[in-house]
Amino acid sequence: MIKNFLRITLRSMMKNKMFIVINVFGMGIAIACCIVAYFNWEYDARFNAHHVNAPKIYRVSSVREFEKKSTLYGHAPLPLGAVIRQNIPDVDKTMRMWWSFSDFKVEDNIFRAGLAYADPELFDMFSFEFINGSPAALKDKSKVVLSDEMAIKLFGTTDAVGKMLTQVNGADTKEVEVGGVFRKQPANSSFRENAYMHFDNVYDDDKNMKENDWKNRDMLFVEIADPARVATVQKQLQTYTENNNKVREDFVIKEFVLDPFVGMANRDRSNDTWSRLWPSSPPAAVVSPVIMAVLILLIACFNMTNTAIAISSRRLKEIGIRKVMGSLRSQLIVQFLGETMFICFIALVLGLFMGEVLLDSWNALWEDIKLTSHYFDNPSFLLFLIGILFFTGLVAGSYPAFYISHFEPVSILKGKLKFGGTNYFTRVLLALQYSISLIAIIFAIAFYQNSNYQRDFDLGFNPNSVIIAYVSNQSEFETYRNAIQQNKDIRAVAGSQHSLFSSGYNDPIKYESQQKDVDILNVGDGYIAAMDLHITEGRDFIKDSENDKKEAVIVSERLVRDFGWDKAIGKEIVWMDTVKLYVVGVVKDVYTNGLWDEMEPMMMRYIGPDQYTHVVVNGPTDKLVDINKTMESSWKEVFPNRLYNGRFINEVTVEATTVNNNIVKIFAFLGVVAMLLSATGMFTLVSLNIIKKMKEIGIRKVLGASVSNITRIINTEFVVILVVASVLGSAASYFGVDALMGSIWKYYLPMTSVTVAVSVFLLFFVSAVVIGYKVLGAAKMNPVNTLRVE
Structure with a gap:
């Protein structure tokens, strides 16, 4: 019986090769999208899963309550690690971590180090595979x-144990020996550093850091073997909050918490927790591909359902004869479901090959995400494939199988059964197909418009005209400034300790009874001019003014609004509970976090050259690349033993543009696929409708109906379907676009009426092109031939 079923299946497929190829190809693309979505989800779900001891590890984090809001910070006071090691016996292992901006030099070659400092327990707590040497x-x-x-x-070579290299940290150098080589962590790991050294080296890097200074912060992990003792350890940690709060009245900690390492990367990304470790993918980057892949798969299933009905309409006599010969309805159901399942299996095989291509394309879009396929070493993926096969087979084949198999053989063989055209079910499927297609198109156009909007967004200064390089002290600043000032294209050079889109710190300040958290930058002479910041009230800092260094600040308009000032100049601000500062100027609002997060109020303090660590260079946007090359050339002359560290500060806006463009590419691809599948489904239904109405069309033509009248008769219900799909797709997109953009950015361009209008036009245009030839052919058909056939 199985052999007979297979023979019938192959015979039916050969008779309908065009429909089968279209469906196999469409379903293959849909399955390939699902495969990419699965590996993308798995990448996020298995973040840090390779660490064997992960369930025993916790990050010691600080909870601060400010303005009735609790915030989790993924760091702890520096001395707390040693305190835990000495006083809390339930903690089995403790590991501190910090990061260095050092370079490595071997002979005359300099490389970015990617170096972190950590306690030796790093390799005991976390899973690292050593190739050479020892942990x-x-x-x-x-x-x-x-x-x-x-x-x-x-x-x-990886056989590097015992070899020597030079660690270059600013003007300081140190010879170190390679003690081991480990296999680099996978991309979905919180630890992506290329090198580690003993934590105590941090005090050589930064002479201001003291081991017993509770003002300093580091990353702190503990391992607790007995889960029953976790609550006890957390309770014991609260004893040491006072040590912090005595010296940091500006940063009072409510409590220390043990944040489980399992799921930490996901929570950090979702909650924007301060952390120097790599977070997992944003929720939108995980959920959106899954949703769209499922929608594309449903379109392919709906398309196959319509095609199966069309093919089955040609097999009515076969069904009638088989029923007369004794076939049971259940056997016919199995036959039709089996045929659909067989087609889906071919599509699944094709989808595996297509999935490899889409994976490479996906990896090319995202620099930090590298998805890898592994088909046969992962039981969950095999179950996923089996689930996809049965899902597509049942969804696509159930309606045709159960619907067609219930026909009575007498009606079929007597020719009384009229089968073809559309019905409510097929109309609903087509409307859903086009709704999904429209959603994808609207998303693509909306994100393209948002890209242009964000590209031209006024951040309060021009990030496209500034380069920043980093130096160690005043002497290096002056030497390098003198070297690059010979370039006539450079409009301004300034020094600072912090800068927009580079570094700074966040502290609370007080005005009378009000307290606000603000972003603070310590800047030098000419910084405001070099950054193209606009003073809207008051003045700039006075050069070399000792009074300005002690008590003058320039604030942003956002801070003025937050404190409710009518006139900001002269207002007294209290910082760190005792330092009194006075506002001398106000600058136009600056989006210190780019467009990703809420704009924070900002305050700038004036410092002298002895604190400079930034060289801020301003030049014409069209000549900035050439300026950067000149700066790099000068750097190599002035600092021959150090890697050039200059960077364009528009990296934040470039990243936003990249995200926008990548999302446009993704939805454009999905939109094209969805539209082609939907158009194929409409072509099938139009063909069936024409077959059903052949006699009516012929009679109308005999009675004098024009081509336009015949076209209207055929197209009316499909125009209604497109209108319904347009309403449904537009409504769903209105909420979907806002939800997705809002999960990525704080400031973006919502979906506009122009977006909907262009998308709907494309929907109708593609549909008209696809079915126009078929409809016009039917409308122009000679009625004599039509009625003679009838």
Whole structure:
């Protein structure tokens, strides 16, 4: 019986090759999209899953309550690690971590280090695979442990244990020995550093950091083997909040919490928790591909359903004869479902190959996400494929199988059964198909418009005209400034300790009874001019003014509004509970976080050259690339042993543009696929409708109906379907676009009426092109031939 079913299936497929190829190709693309969505979801779901001890590990985080809002900070006071190690026996292991901006030098070659400082327990708590050397090398302050990637970059081989390299940290250099080489962590890991050294090296990097200073912060992890003791340990930690609060009255900690390492990367991304570790993908980047892949799969299933009905209409006599010969309805259902399942299986195989292509394309879009396929070593993926096969087979084949198999053989063989055209079910399917297609198109156009909107968004200054380089002290600043000022294209050079889109700190300040958190920048002479900031009230800092260094501040308009000032000049602000500062100027609002997060109030303080660590360079936008090349050339002359660290500060806006453009590409691809599948479904239904109305069309033509009248008769119900789809798709997009954009950015361009109008026009235009030839052919058909056939 199975052999007979298979023979019938193959015979039916050969008779309908065009429909089968279209459906296999469409379903293959849909399955490929699902495969990419699965691996993207798995990448996020298995973030840090390779760490064997993950369930025992916790990050010690600080909870601060400010303005009736509790915020979790993923850091802890620096001395707390040593305190836990000495006083809390329930903690089995403790590990501190901090990051360095050092470079590595081997012979005359300099490389970015990607270096972090950590306690030796790093390799005991977390899972690292060592290729050469030993994890114990991290116990030696004079040794460095490298990733295989970094070892090959430095020495051309992973057999690097015992080799020497130079650590370059600003003007300081230090010879260190390679003590081990580990396999670099996977992309979905919180630890992506290329090198580690003993934590105590942090005090050589930053002379201002003191081991017992509770003002300093680091990342702190603990391992607790007995889960029953976690609550006890957290309770014991509260004893030490006072140590912090005595020296940081501006940053009072409500409590310390043990934040589980499992799921930490996901929570950090969702809650914007302060953390130097790599977070997982944003929720929108995980959920959106899954939703769209499912929608595309449904379109392909609906399309196959309509096609199956069209094909089955040609097999009515076969169904009638089989029923007369004794076939049961259940056997016919199995036959039709089996045929659909077989087609879906072919599409699944094709989808696996297409999935590889789409995976490469996906990885090309996102620099930090590298998805890898693994088909046969992952039981969950095999179950996923089996689930996809049965889902598509049942969704696409159930209605035709159950609907067609219930026909009575007498009606079929006597020719009384009229089968063809559309019905409520097929109309609903087509409306849903086009609704989904319209959603994808609207998303693509909306994100393209948003890209242009954000590109031209006024951030309060021009980020496209500034380059920042980093130096260690006043002497280096002056030497480098003198070297680059010879370039006539440079309009301004200024120094600072912090800068927009580079560095700064956030502290609370008080005005009378009000208290606000503000972003604080310490800047030098000419900084406001070099950054193209606009003073709207008051003045700039006075050069070399000791009074300005002690008590003058320039604030943003946002801070003025937050404190409710009518006139800001002269207002007294209290910082760190004792320092009195006075407003001397107000600058136009600056979006210190780009467009990603809420604009924060900002305050700038004046510093002297002895605190400069930033070289801020302003030049014409069209000549900035050439200026950067000149700066790099001058850097190599002035600092031959250090890697050039200059960067364009518009990286934040470039990232936003990249995200926008990538999303446009994704939805454009999905929109094209969805539209083609939907158009194929409409073509099928139009063909069936024409077949059903052949006699009516012929009679109308005999009675004098024009081509336009015949076209209207055929098209009317499909125009209604498109209108319904347009309403449904537009309504769903209105909420969907806002939800997706809002999950990515704080400031964006909502969907506009122009977006909907253009998308709906494309929907109708593509549909008209697809079915126009078929409809015009039917309208022009000779009625004599039509009626003779009838």
